[in-house]
Amino acid sequence: MFKKFLVDDLHVPLRNIVLLEDGAATRAKILSTLQTHLRDNPDTPDHGKATILLYFAGHGSRVDAPEAILAPEGRIEMLCPVDYKMKNAGGKVVQAIPDYVLNRLLGQIAEKKSQNIILILDCCHSGGMDRDVDKTARSVRSDSYIPVDLDRQIWQGKGEAVSYRTKSLSPCVLLAACGADEKAREFTRPDGTVGGRFTSELIPLLRQAPLGCTTATELINQRELRELPNQSPRCAGGRSNRPFLNIDLPATGVLLTPQKRPSRTELSNSLQKFRVEIGSFIGVLPGTEFEAYNPNQEYLCTFVAQSVSDDHSILVGKDAQRVNIPPWSRAVVSDWKGPQLRIHIPEGFQYAADLFPVLASPPQRFVQAGAVEDADIAVKTEGGEIVIGFVKSQRENRITLPGNAVHLPGTVEGVIRFNYFLNCANKTDAIEGMGLEMYRLEGEYPTCKPDPQSVNLIQNGKVRLVSDKGAKVWLHVAHQQWYSPACTRTPLLSDGGTVTLGMGSDRAFQFELSPGELASSGFFKLFVTDEYIDLGWIKQEMSPFEGTGRLRLSHESLDLVSMRWDALTVALTITAPAKNGSN
Structure with missing residues (x-):
């Protein structure tokens, strides 16, 4: 068959x-x-x-x-x-x-x-x-x-x-x-x-x-x-939210699922309600607008989010005109209806036309601010670098821009998204008892076990490693409280359960610099929820940075209504081994 x-x-x-x-x-x-x-x-x-x-x-x-x-x-x-x-x-x-x-x-x-x-x-x-x-x-x-x-x-x-x-x-x-x-x-x-x-x-x-x-x-x-x-x-699987036969490409929009199952002889239409599998966690708000397209990518009509949950939304037609919606039609956000980020650029900024094109498709998720004090983000150039600064937190990112600046809007969006989720934390209703630990391993796959001499390498939210091709480590997610999610292969148990990554029949992690590198830094970010929710969309894989979801202001909280959540961050630094004779 x-x-x-x-x-x-x-x-x-x-x-x-x-x-x-x-x-x-x-x-x-x-x-x-x-x-x-x-x-x-x-x-x-x-x-x-x-x-x-x-x-x-x-x-x-x-x-x-x-x-x-x-x-x-x-x-x-x-x-x-x-x-x-x-x-x-x-x-x-x-x-x-x-x-x-x-x-x-x-x-x-x-x-x-x-x-x-x-x-x-x-x-x-x-x-x-x-x-x-x-x-x-x-x-x-x-x-x-x-x-x-x-x-x-x-x-x-x-x-x-x-x-x-x-x-x-x-x-x-x-x-x-x-x-x-x-x-x-x-x-x-x-x-x-x-x-x-x-x-x-x-x-x-x-x-x-x-x-x-x-x-x-x-x-x-x-x-x-x-x-x-x-x-x-x-x-x-890490690519389960990509097209079945185009796994290298991100999905375009989300599937429209009619709330009422149509008969074999009739099509669903825009006067009915449809469900899409994105919600407030991605930034959808009541009133967010979606454009609907048939499987041939032809525009059909516009829908509006009537009700929004954490992981899905219910859409209704924006206009009273009835339009047939064929099976497997998809919806793409056309207007988030949320607060837009304001970006300030100095007078004479040479990439202004690239950052704020007259006709942007899809519509950009930020606008130009007249004064730096009114802005959330400030973008300027210094030498051969683009400097992206966060006005209210005094932080900045520096990136080297290639000769073609056509990707600048996407790059700026990527930096904004990265920083938002890096600093994301639940300050009002945190889940107690969560922890992320790292230990060295001994042995070979699939029999790797913790080195009995190893201590937790993560101290005070930081871990510093020396580049070593042969060294292997594993991550340990510990939970000392009450919740047991049914969706994970290894649920966190209520009595001190753990999830291990990189040990036993999982492949271990190796932290090694590329040839010529002296140091590298990054972060581990752990999100925890007491109900299953798809977090795969957070990952930015395309180049330059490309993501989905509404860009949020730095102080804006994740919009989770029906579930508890928390997040923790661990800073990682990898350094080259000291040369013989050096201090």
């Missing part, structure tokens, strides 16, 4: 597809195919932008982690091949494929070939992977013993640490059939064949949706998948 979709709908050449069915889906064949067809395939350019799709439907398990491997709740998840627990030609029992082995292979593929990887799992736990057929369990027993050196040749000594400059720790976008404690359901089709309910609903959506602008998150939130009985499909 999935191969037919690839060939008929995406027009993928048959030579690019490897299908392992039934008896062919052995452990050895699965692992070798991941390496030869994906990681080491000479027909796929290295460091390119190919989209890599992996689909798995079958069994799996969730078992106790090997003693040497630290894993969430002490458990790992496994894909179970067709020959699982059988004996191979050498007389050894065939093991399942642990999550840390699959994760390492996906990481190698991302590093060598492309980071545009989509992994679709139609299986239980969406990690632990068994499925029910017509509500009858087909679980794989979870009493397996996993040798600690299993697949050592795949993960040993192959860049097990992640650079602190890495933009995302997720090597792929994951679409999973259900949650960690659920079972993926199967059903018997009219022709007598058995298939997964998740797959049977997902593929029609993939065929209908304009995949060049629809995100994986938007697909997984469709009613057809949300209403599956007894299973809750999930989506995860």
